[in-house]
Amino acid sequence: MYIAGMWCGMNKCMELEDRILRNLLTQYVGIFQINISEGVVLCLSDGERVVDTSKTISFETWLNGTIDICHCDDRISLLKLISYDALKQFDSSHEVKQCTDIRLMVNGEYRWILITLMHDTDDAVCKGQITVTYRDVSHRYKYYDIIEKKNLELKKLLQTAEQYKDALMSEAIVLYQVNFSKDIIENDIIQKKKNSELKVLNAVGINTPCSYDEYCRRWHKRVSDDTINNYTLLETSAKMIEEYNKGKTLLTQDYRTLDTQNEEMWVSKTVYLAKDNITDDIIGIVSLRNVSERYHQEFLRESLAKQASxxxxxxxxxxxxxxxxxxxxxxxxxxxxxxxxxxxxxxxxxxxxxxxxxxxxxxxxxxxxxxxxxxxxxxxxxxxxxxxxxxxxxxxxxxxxxxxxxxxxxxxxxxxxxxxxxxxxxxxxxxxxxxxxxxxxxxxxxxxxxxxxxxxxxxxxxxxxxxxxxxxxx
Missing domain, CATH: 3.30.70.270 (Reverse transcriptase/Diguanylate cyclase domain)
Known part of the structure; x- marks a missing residue:
């Protein structure tokens, strides 16, 4: 009776240990036992089930398989942890545990995995044997990945914006910003001409801050009669807002005008429209380019074509x-x-x-x-x-x-x-x-x-x- 009771108690203990073991195994993506001296690896669990412990694979096969599923940016960190030399050094050290976070391919996507090395330095029997566990810690990186992605997007956006600004400045003779919702030009409008900079608003007798509508109305007198109708299409803030509400964010027009020094030129006006996310105001970058050479070439081509006919x-x-x-x-x-x-x-x-x-x-x-x-x-x-x-x-x-x-x-x-x-x-x-x-x-x-x-x-x-x-x- 006593023996039977003892046997029953042992069975219950074994069942309890088995349940505890299985519960622990589900917390890991993988558990491996590495025998350094023999160069073999025993897979105890792949995260879903206990594997047949009688089967082993070579260390080289296990290492190459792990490298294959590792994110390319993390492979150096991985090898510093689980290469043969790294494991030998760990085994001979007095450290009980080493760990690092590595991105591994799990179920078709990269997950952050905490790889941990463990051994009991006091157990002579276990000398040369290292336990390796893989634990999914992707939840730690959830916000990190979001922030990293946003930072990358912001970096690209800033680079693009800077390049865009440089491109605009390199081509534009005049570049200025307008708040069309408030109908206001806040900064001076400068014309680049050769090695000098000229204040455009001086030519029409106004100073900043000033109304965009008023500036265009005054400049109206300097535009040639044959292109004035085209010029008037973009000469009011109300028109700009109307075009933006139609879904247009890029507006262009060409016209012939006198510049600040009363020299005639063909101008290509480009307006880039956007909404301020904080104030909801419609703002715009206005770029003016000197395209006189283009029109001169077109005139020559037309003249030659006419002469030929x-x-x-x-x-x-x-x-x-x-x-x-x-x-x-x-x-x-x-x-x-x-x-x-x-x-x-x-x-x-x-x-x-x-x-x-x-x-x-x-x-x-x-x-x-x-x-x-x-x-x-x-x-x-x-x-x-x-x-x-x-x-x-x-x-x-x-x-x-x-x-x-x-x-x-x-x-x-x-x-x-x-x-x-x-x-x-x-x-x-x-x-x-x-x-x-x-x-x-x-x-x-x-x-x-x-x-x-x-x-x-x-x-x-x-x-x-x-x-x-x-x-x-x-």
Whole structure:
């Protein structure tokens, strides 16, 4: 009976120890027993269960596996703790325990793990054996990680802001801040020019702090008439707030103005809008850049393109450009009624032979100038086709009398230059005369011109009025 009672008591003690052991094991991510002298590791627990204690792995395998799951920034600290040399040194020391926090990959994410080394230096049997425990202490780093992340974000933001500011300052000739909610410019506005700095507000007779609206209103007078409409789009604080409320944080505009020294320049104005998190005021950084060179280059490109499309002597479109423009007009089909007019100067060869080529060139220029006066620049196309031949393409509406239009051109060009009576012969083809194609209209107008010359020169003919003989000619 006594023995039975003893046995029962021993069983209860063993059950209690087992429960305590299992409870302790659940507090650790891992528990390992390292035998330094034999170079083997016994895994007692992986945090979820007690492992078969009869199985061991080599120390090298265990170490490499631990390194593989260690965060790259913590590997040096890890090796200082659990490398073979570090463990040998710990085993021979009088320390009972060493520990450090290391980030290890656990269940697919990095967790902060407290790695602890322990041995009993008083137990000769345990000499050369070290117990290693892994305990999850990530809760300690919860706020640390948040603060670290925020600090990193702030650092990047400050670096970006500083670079952004430097970039703005390097390009801007003027840079200033405005509180649009209060309509106020608090600091002086400085213009950088060469090696000097000029106070912009002095040019309009005001000082800081001042109203943004008032500053823009006064500067209004210095902006060119052709760009003033664009300038007024961003000249009030109310407009800036309205644009911000629409979700816009970047506004730009270009205009031509006089600077503080009354020199003309093209300015690109950029406004960066944001809300102050403390006051909820809408604030903005205003950057002004001198973009005169860009506009100068654009003007040169446009001038060169225009020169390439024009006849150098008369300033009318040349043959190639004029033909392309007329074809586009015909293809667009916007106008159902149009006239293709060809004319040349009667006996122009005699003019050159009698008065010389310089006089002949002057006659061509006179004809071109009178032709420009007779056509509408926005809708008609006037071309020097070659030599003394000119082409005009005219769009007109049904209520217009095409004969009145032709008469105006014919009579205006038939003028006197330096005592010489300029006479022209003209042929006209209407879109209604046939297929709406460039070469058909040209061919029909040329036949009408032939009819006008055959009839005695100094007159015009419509293709529809031509004889069958003229229509068949060519």
């Amino acid at each position: 024009l006849d150098l002597l008369t300033g009318l479109y040349n043959h190639v450009t004029g033909e392309l423009l007329i074809k586009n007009k015909i293809d667009d089909g916007i106008y159902s009624d149009s006239a293709f007019i060809i004319f040349d100067i009667d006996k122009f060869k005699l003019v050159n032979d009698t008065y010389g080529h310089y006089f002949g060139d002057c006659v061509l220029q006179c004809v071109a100038a009178r032709l420009k006066e007779s056509v509408r620049e926005d809708s008609d196309i006037a071309i020097r086709y070659g030599g003394d031949e000119f082409v005009v393409y005219v769009n007109y509406k049904q209520e217009d009398n095409i004969k009145d239009i032709v008469n105006r051109i014919f009579n205006n060009v038939s003028c006197i230059y330096e005592g010489y009576q300029i006479s022209i012969s003209m042929g006209i083809s209407l879109l209604s005369d046939g297929n709406p194609h460039y070469y058909d209209m040209y061919r029909n107008a040329d036949k009408a011109l032939y009819e006008a010359k055959r009839s005695g020169r100094g007159q015009y003919r419509f293709y529809g009025e031509c004889s069958e003989e003229s229509k068949d000619a060519g």
